[in-house]
Amino acid sequence: MEYSEREATTRHEALLLLVKELVTPQQFQTWFNAVVVETPASGEVRLLAPNPFVRDWISHYYSNVLAEAVRNCFGEDRAITVSVNPALPQVAAIDAPPVREDLVPPTTTAVVPVELPTISDTFLHSDYTFDNFIVGRSNHFAHAAAIAVAEARGQRYNPFFLHGSVGLGKTHLLQAICHEILRRDPRAKITYLSCEAFTNHFIQAVEEGDLTTFRHKYRNVDVLLVDDIQTLRNKDRTQEEFFHTFNTLYNLGRQIVLTSDAPPKEIPDLQERLVSRFQMGLVVELSRPEFETRVAILKRKARMRGKELPDDVALQLADRIETNIRELEGAVVRLLSYASLVDKPITLALAEEALRETGSTRTSAITISDIIDVVAAYYGVKVSDLQGKRRSQSIVFPRQVCMYLARSITKMSLNDIGGYFGGRDHTTVLYAIDKIGREAKNDDETGDVLRRLTRTINGR
């Protein structure tokens, strides 16, 4: 049967409305919101998804839903196809043949036998896993996509480009992908690093005239994950080098994962050919968490530190801090340490007091929780242990390192610092700072570790 254009449009809307009735609002929002329906003369029903990930997901999980909606809409069964919307920009690139002239790197790297560490240049934070990532409407899609990338690396969503503003979980998801890949294949060669580290390493290699080792290192991995790729802006030679690194890995079918504070097109001073490469796979945005997700995150962050946050307190904090999950977490940390410092139960009134006492939330300055997070990850201990009462040497030393770094990096008083570590008093903190300071002077290794930790903390 032929429809007029107007009739067809109404049918298409009706079909989507029928789908909407069969799934939850969240599912609809995530998977069907950007889907376009077409009914060509051939009689089939064609769904156009915004990207290959949505296409695969819908075909895989929603075929029954679609069949039912189509039956209700057209009064008969019809063939249903799901494809990627050709009107959207990323499609042209992804359908292009995988190997093209301009994708071949200009230099062939000699094969140098180098021992490759599994994870180089930086370390993974043990809390940044998929399990610890709270999922809500704002990040459901990014979370699902990250899992899909970890499960089928190098195959479908390459590169995976995750963007969003500061403190929304990009680094968390990036590291969760690393954890998951390593869990599935402990021998996977993963290089995960910040774009700054890549840049520094490149500059060093140029200065030392040793690009061969550099290229070997970055072009021989199974997975390359680069955090904060927007810092490539303005760095022409590094962009050039990254372009070739990218192409080599891409052509070998290796997974590339990138994060940025903006989508590829909006990164200023990024070469056009990089913009188009970055858009070839799956580009996903992490948006600001909605209220319910913020509440859930607050409660989880408190629980990870061994405390329950009462509902009214969680609601109040979630109401007040809207834009940034790192700030939410900072507020929890401040509140818990304040409560332990003054030794009072966590109530609304205490929360008011704690947040007033310790100043309003800051976005850019480094907080003690940044320091604790990095130290915990480095020593492989739990944040809650660092902040708790245990006295075993494996905890005491990292805890003292935290205190030392807190004093040297932040402007906190000794008492405030003690408050973050189970309400210890200023003499304990002073002792720790003294001891670590002395060790750093007498022992090169400790000095190195402190410098490395400081760099990582500053680079977060």
Ligand code: ADP
């Ligand atoms: P970004 O890299 O985007 O600036 P991060 O990944 O560093 O942000 O996240 C900031 C903090 O917020 C981290 O401690 C992270 O664990 C936490 N966080 C972000 N999103 C979530 C989430 N959905 N669930 C739990 N914690 C989250």
Ligand code: MG
């Ligand atoms: Mg980050």
